[in-house]
Amino acid sequence: MAVRQDTIWERFLSPVVRLLIDEEGLRRYADSIDWEKESDRFRREDVIMPPYYISQNFHGITGGYLKSSAAVTYDPITQYVLPPNETIVRQALIDAIKVQPRRILDLGCGTGSTTLMLKQAFPEAEVIGLDLSPYMLVRAEDKARTAGLDIVWRHGNAEKTGFSDASFDLVTASLLFHETPNAVSQTILRESFRLLVVGGQVLILDGNQKTLRQLDWLNDVFEEPYIREYAAGNIDASMGAAGFEAVRTQDVWWTNQVTSGVKPIPAKDTTIQKNVTRYSVTSRDNTIDNNDLEGLESPAFGVMA
Ligand SMILES: C[S@@+](CC[C@H](N)C(=O)[O-])C[C@H]1O[C@@H](n2cnc3c(N)ncnc32)[C@H](O)[C@@H]1O
Numbered sequence: 060m061a062v063r064q065d066t067i068w069e070r071f072l073s074p075v076v077r078l079l080i081d082e083e084g085l086r087r088y089a090d091s092i093d094w095e096k097e098s099d100r101f102r103r104e105d106v107i108m109p110p111y112y113i114s115q116n117f118h119g120i121t122g123g124y125l126k127s128s129a130a131v132t133y134d135p136i137t138q139y140v141l142p143p144n145e146t147i148v149r150q151a152l153i154d155a156i157k158v159q160p161r162r163i164l165d166l167g168c169g170t171g172s173t174t175l176m177l178k179q180a181f182p183e184a185e186v187i188g189l190d191l192s193p194y195m196l197v198r199a200e201d202k203a204r205t206a207g208l209d210i211v212w213r214h215g216n217a218e219k220t221g222f223s224d225a226s227f228d229l230v231t232a233s234l235l236f237h238e239t240p241n242a243v244s245q246t247i248l249r250e251s252f253r254l255l256v257v258g259g260q261v262l263i264l265d266g267n268q269k270t271l272r273q274l275d276w277l278n279d280v281f282e283e284p285y286i287r288e289y290a291a292g293n294i295d296a297s298m299g300a301a302g303f304e305a306v307r308t309q310d311v312w313w314t315n316q317v318t319s320g321v322k323p324i325p326a327k328d329t330t331i332q333k334n335v336t337r338y339s340v341t342s343r344d345n346t347i348d349n350n351d352l353e354g355l356e357s358p359a360f361g362v363m364a
Pocket residue numbers: 109112124137166167168169170171172173189190191192195215216217218232233234235238239
């Protein structure tokens with residue numbers, strides 16, 4: 060798809076944001092990293108790039124996220140497009156966590172802004188950030204190192220992560236679903252369901268679908284090839300279709316929303332139901348490959364107040 064030069068972003072907002080951004084500082088940062096060498100540390104040959112991801116530009120960047128420039132410019136711009144404040148919006152996802160997770164997977168983690176907050180909120184948990192772009196992972200790793208946070212960064216596709224069944228207590232995705240076709244979002248929700256232990260929670264933070272439908276012009280602000288499709292959809296319904304229960308969407312200001320769902324206890328599985336009541340936090344899985352929580356006594360969480 061050709062880059063649209065006539066978006067509101069290109070015409071009005073980009074010049075304003077450029078005034079606010081320290082472009083010289085960004086250039087220095089970009090030049091300080093050997094992006095190809097660093098991204099090669101993450102790149103996995105078995106990761107196949109899905110067509111929707113490589114056939115479109117995102118945010119006016121030709122090549123989308125498979126460019127170091129995407130990783131360098133993402134944070135400086137994102138801080139201005141999440142009103143009233145980026146941290147407040149991301150904190151809404153953290154505040155919606157109802158489990159005490161030992162193992163957390165952040166899908167489409169990008170430069171890791173939410174992933175870092177997850178690790179800060181649950182320092183004892185093993186936190187993994189997964190993304191299709193090895194360049195975004197380079198930036199994420201750098202941020203985690205600066206913050207002194209031990210997070211695992213993994214190159215992968217959220218549709219098919221390769222992790223074992225029931226190996227996470229919490230699966231999150233922030234600002235991912237407005238960038239994926241609805242069919243892909245549905246596949247990611249089904250994958251999240253598979254990855255969660257019974258009683259585990261999924262949380263999706265993204266643009267407010269109601270607002271995006273009512274204010275259609277907002278969809279023209281950025282070059283977001285799938286945002287209209289996202290706005291027309293319904294994350295609650297998609298979560299229900301993936302098998303989640305206790306599905307709830309909460310507005311985060313008028314611009315964003317966070318949707319929560321829980322993997323239900325199978326009605327007839329009395330063993331699991333018995334173990335739920337016996338649960339206590341006793342162990343933590345420390346290795347990325349030994350990631351099967353199914354053998355543990357119970358859902359790997361305690362419900363928080
Ligand atoms: C808008 S960014 C959001 C990044 C981050 N979660 C945040 O909140 O700032 C979307 C990210 O999703 C990644 N992505 C898109 N499709 C993906 C998929 N199928 N699997 C994994 N990552 C994906 C992109 O590479 C990009 O880093």
